[in-house]
Each structure stands twice: as C-alpha cells, then as structure tokens.
C-alpha cells in the first residue's frame with residue numbers, strides 16, 4: 331500500500347469550487363501546456379460527460395483555459411480568466427460519450443495537437459492520449475516523450491542515453507500505430523534531465539519529435 | 548510507516564508517550580524525508596490559507612456562478628449582530644466562518660480542500676472559532692490541524708474520501724470527525740479522548756447522502772458545512788466529558804465504508820436522486836441550462 335501524506339487530506343490550496351471539476355481542470359490545462367510546450371494562437375476544448383453538463387457551474391471551462399495559460403490551481407483570478415486572456419482564441423464543445431471517463435476533455439492546440447485527459451478525483455489527473463496515441467502521464471514525473479519510426483533497438487538506445495546521465499527511469503511506455511509505423515515512447519524519470527539529453531535523443535535516426543514534459547508542481 | 552487504524556495510532560501514542568500530533572508529524576517527516584519543522588511549516592501555510600479564505604468570505608456577498616448562493620454568510624453575520632442568538636460566540640462564529648469559506652469556494656475563491664473542496668469550511672471554522680474563544684496560540688492550532696490530518700488520513704486508508712464513493716459521510720462527515728479531534732487537541736484532551744470524539748462524530752453522520760442539486764457543490768453543501776461544524780463541537784464536548792462510544796472507532800470507520808457501499812449510486816454525487824430530483828431542483832436545473 332502506498333504511504334499517504336496528511337497533506338492528501340489537508341490541501342490542495344485551490345480556487346474552488348470542486349477538486350475534480352475545477353482544480354483537476356486547471357491541472358489538465360497545465361499538463362497540456364507542458365506537453366505542447368509551444369506558443370499557441372488557438373485552443374479548443376471538447377468537454378465530455380459530467381465536465382460538459384456541470385462544468386459550467388463548476389468553472390471547468392475557466393479552469394481549463396487558465397491551465398493552458400499557465401495559471402496555478404490556487405490562483406484566485408481564475409474566475410476572471412475570460413477578461414484576462416489576450417491574443418489567444420479559445421472555444422468549447424460539449425459532448426456526451428459514455429466510452430469516455432465522466433470527467434474528460436480533449437485539448438486541441440492550433441489544430442495540430444490533440445491532448446486527451448481525465449480528472450480522476452481529488453485534483454488528480456491522467457493524460458491518456460496525445461494525437462491519438464496512448465499515453466499515461468499523471469503529472470507526477472518529469473517525462474520524456476518521443477515519436478519515431480518503429481524499429482528494433484530504439485528502447486535500449488534511448489534508455490542508454492538517459493542512464494549515462496545517472497537518472498533512474500521510473501516507468502517506460504510505448505505504443506505504435508503498426509509494426510514499422512509511427513510509434514510513441516513515454517519515459518517517466520525520477521530526476522529532471524538536462525536539456526542536452528533531449529538534444530541527444532533528437533539526434534537518433536528516425537526520431538522525428540521529442541518533447542520533455544515537466545511534472546506538475 | 549502507514550498507520551492503518553485508530554487502534555494502532557493509540558497504541559503508538561501510549562508506547563511512546565506522545566500525543567497524536569507528535570506521532571503524526573514525525574511519521575510525516577519520515578515519509579517525506581524532511582524535518583518535523585518543515586511539516587509544521589507546510590501545515591502553517593495551509594492554516595494561513597484557511598484564515599485568508601475566511602477573511603475574504605466575510606467581506607463578500609458575491610453570488611455563485613449559478614446565482615443560487617453566496618449571500619448567506621453576510622445575512623447571518625448581520626443577524627447575529629442585531630439580536631441575541633441562542634448560541635454563544637463560538638457556535639455563532641463556526642456558523643459564520645464555515646459559510647464564509649464554503650461561499651468563497653463556490654465563487655471560485657482560494658480555499659483549502661479539507662478533506663475535499665465541498666467540505667472545506669468545517670475544519671477551518673472550528674479551529675479558528677475555538678482558538679479565538681480560548682486564546683489558543685498558533686503553535687497549538689498547528690498541532691490541531693496536524694491532528695485533523697492524521698484522522699482524515701487513517702479514514703482515507705480505508706475509504707476514499709469522495710461523495711461519489713461513499714456519499715457525504717466521506718466528505719462533510721469525515722471533515723466533522725477531523726474537526727472534532729482538533730478541538731479535543733486544542734483543549735488539552737488525551738489521545739483517547741481525541742479518538743473518542745472522532746468516533747462520536749462519525750457515528751452520527753452514518754448514511755449521509757450526496758445529492759447536490761444539478762451536481763454543483765452548492766445545495767445542500769454550503770449550509771451543511773455549518774451544521775457539521777457544530778456537530779464536531781458536540782462530539783468533542785462529549786468526549787472531553789468522558790463519554791465513550793460503545794462501538795470503537797475502527798469499527799465505525801468500517802461501518803461508514805459498508806454503508807457507502809450499500810448506498811444507491813443515485814445518492815452518490817450523480818445528481819440522480821435525493822434532493823437533486825425534487826420538483827424544485829429540477830426547475831432550478833432547467834432554468835440554469837436555459838440561461839447558459
């Protein structure tokens with residue numbers, strides 16, 4: 331059994347009113363921001379199920395937007411976020427789909443990256459798809475994500491680069507479209523890595539996208 | 548070390564001749580690999596955020612997004628100023644501070660989830676009111692909040708503290724038990740009396756459902772914070788007087804869990820039953836959706 335902290339019952343310090351629908355929404359936004367890791371002009375949110383029906387009254391819409399703009403969960407100006415955004419175009423869609431988690435969202439940046447995640451209770455979140463590829467990011471670890479052409483030896487090649495840095499790998503997760511097709515790899519790390527490591531991974535042949543996703547505070 | 552039951556906690560206190568908060572803060576420091584003073588500082592930060600939320604809530608009567616709630620704290624404060632309530636200052640303040648916090652929460656203000664956002668008004672209102680009344684130092688308030696933390700933690704090791712899992716027993720009910728223990732700590736009670744207060748508080752909220760109107764943390768959640776703040780002091784006073792529960796704490800926690808399992812899903816945060824399906828609730832819901 332995982333040891334729990336007394337601060338799992340006292341905290342988070344957060345902007346209300348709901349840990350799942352507000353704090354969770356902000357954290358999903360923040361995580362998506364860390365993943366996209368780029369300036370953006372346009373962001374679209376597709377809210378599912380309970381996020382869609384009760385999100386309005388819980389400020390889920392505001393929380394998501396505040397998150398992608400980098401506001402922390404305890405920022406009390408989240409409620410005024412619509413007045414504070416400037417230069418970013420944002421929109422919302424509301425969908426019922428029982429195949430999705432009750433508190434679920436797709437966050438789409440500049441029509442080019444779609445990040446899907448769930449708010450799984452008590453402000454905890456999980457990012458489970460990025461551009462359609464399975465992922466498993468909970469914001470608790472710094473994570474290296476790469477997209478590459480599936481081929482043998484890739485895992486050992488990447489993990490070797492990380493090992494040389496002396497950083498322990500907490501978990502590793504791969505998914506691919508087809509054998510030899512596009513694949514993704516997520517490596518959760520126990521310690522932060524140097525930007526040089528990211529550069530080295532980028533140099534590997536057939537790796538076409540690498541991003542280093544910082545954990546949530 | 549994971550302290551899994553109140554029985555284990557009591558045995559540890561007796562064996563090491565320590566109070567509950569001492570055991571809790573040492574345990575936390577060990578687990579987080581930090582010093583006890585760091586744990587206390589983090590607790591202090593939460594306490595401070597709780598006090599700020601009360602302060603902000605007392606000043607505001609801004610309505611919630613739904614426009615249903617947000618002005619009761621103001622209403623009750625004024626009323627208490629203008630007439631003699633049956634309550635003394637402590638209970639009056641518990642009511643006012645809990646409303647202040649819960650209303651601050653629903654207008655998207657900054658609060659401390661304790662254990663959840665819906666039940667965020669209970670522990671702060673009780674700790675602040677009692678410490679004002681009895682002139683209790685900040686250090687002892689920190690002891691009290693750490694005591695509340697370990698109480699919630701032990702319960703949460705058995706049952707997830709979410710209305711969707713075990714109804715409001717697990718949110719406002721548990722908050723009330725946490726607050727009850729913190730009062731006994733502040734008034735110098737023994738570890739046994741603290742656990743007794745927890746037991747009495749929990750025993751008397753068993754079966755509390757979660758049926759918020761339209762799924763929003765407003766009706767009945769806000770006012771429920773006041774009721775369960777008062778409830779916590781009742782439990783603490785009984786325990787301090789030497790009253791003992793016939794059923795021990797851990798068995799009551801098990802009962803809470805089982806009661807939660809027996810509870811229909813309609814009454815567990817789905818807004819499909821209870822108050823949320825009354826004629827008036829449905830009307831409120833229809834209006835809300837039409838306007839937005």
Ligand code: SF4
Nearest residue numbers: 665710715718757768
């Ligand atoms: S009724 Fe439900 S939503 Fe409201 S405070 Fe209780 S558990 Fe939370």
